[in-house]
Amino acid sequence: MAINWFKYSAPSTFYGLAGKLTPWFAWPAALLFAVGLYIGFFVAPTDAIQSEAYRIIFIHVPASILSMFLYLIMAGYAALGLIFKTRLSSMMASALAPTGALFALISLWTGALWGKPMWGAWWVWDARLTSELILLFLYLGFIALQASIEDPRRADKASALLAIVGSVNVPIIYYSVQWWNTLHQGATIKMTGTSMHVAMQQSMFTVLVACWLYAIAMGLSRVRSIILEREANTQWVKELPEVKQ
C-alpha cells in the first residue's frame, strides 16, 4: 500500500491526521507513566549508597534525555522549514518548544532537589548543569523570539536560525561529563551496557517511553492549535465542524 506522505505536509490534511493520532499517543503515555512510576516506587530496590533519594532518576533521566532530543528534533524541523519553505515544519518546531522547555525545567529542578541531600548543594556551576541551563534558555529564547515577531513567516525564519545555532549546545551537554571535571556523575547508560539494577532500568526505560509518547501527543495537539491560529482566514478552517458551531 503506497501512502502519499507529501499529502500530509499540507496543514489542512495534517490537522485531521494529528487529531486522530493524538489519543493513540496520549493514552499509552498515561498508562506507561503509571506502570513505570509504580515499578520505580514499589518494585525497584533501595540504592546501597543514596537509599531512597536516588528514585529521582526515574523522572530526572528521562526528562533530561527528552530535553536534548526534542531540541534536536525542533532544530531539525526548523531547518526543514528554512530549507524547503514548508509551513508545517516550522509549525512543528514551535509546537515542540514548550514541551522541550518543560522537560529541561523538570531536569534542572529534580536535579537540584537531589543535589542538596546528595552533593550538599542545590546548584554548582559545573559544565553539565550550566549547559543544561543554557538549553532551557535556548528554548525560552526560541519561544520568545517567535512571539515577538508579528509576521509568522519572519518569526519562523528568525527563530529557526536561533534553534539551528543553539543545537551546537546539545553535544556539549552530553559530553560535558567526559570533557571536563564535573560534579555531575558520568553516564550510567552507555553503548556498552548499563551500570544499574534491572528493576531500576525497567522503571527508567518505561518512563522514558512514556515521556516520548507524551511529547509526541503534546506536539501533535499543539500543532493543531497553531494550524488553526495561522490558517484562521482560510476556507477549510471556516468549514471545520468544530469552528462552525
Next chain:
Amino acid sequence: MTPRQKRFTWILVGVALVAAAVGLVLFALKNNVSLYFTPTQVYNKEAPQARNFRIGGMVEEGSVQRQQDGLTVHFKITDTTNAMEVVYKGILPDLFKEGKGVVAQGKLNADNIFEAEEVLAKHDENYMPPEAMDAIQKAEDAKAASGNATPATK
C-alpha cells in the same frame, strides 16, 4: 545549485563554523570550564595560588580524622598519584565517605594544607541494591584474603 540546495549548504556551513568557534572557545577555557583541579594539577602549580579554587578526587582510605570539637575534619583527597591534605570545619554531605568522590572548595594555606570552605560529595554512575553491594564487598574481601599470589586486577 537550486536555491533550496544553496540554503541547505549555507545552514551546514553556518553550523560547522559556529561549532568550530564554540569548540575553540571551550578548548581555550578548558581550565575555567572544569569544576575542579586534581591533586596532581595542584602539585604541578596549575591551580591558582592566592585565590579560591576547587579540588576534586577520592577521599583517601583511612585518612579521615575528626577533631575533638566534632566539626573539624582532616582528610586527604587523592587522584591515586598525588594526595592533598584538606581541613574542613562544618557538616559533611551524606555521601561523604572514604574511597568515594569528593569536591572541596577553598584555598591553600602556608603549610600547603587545603582549607576548605565547602565540601561536596560526588556520586558515581553505579546504582545497585544493598545486597548487590554486599556481594561485591564480599567478593573483594575474598580476593584480598586469598593472598598475594593473585594480585587484584581491576
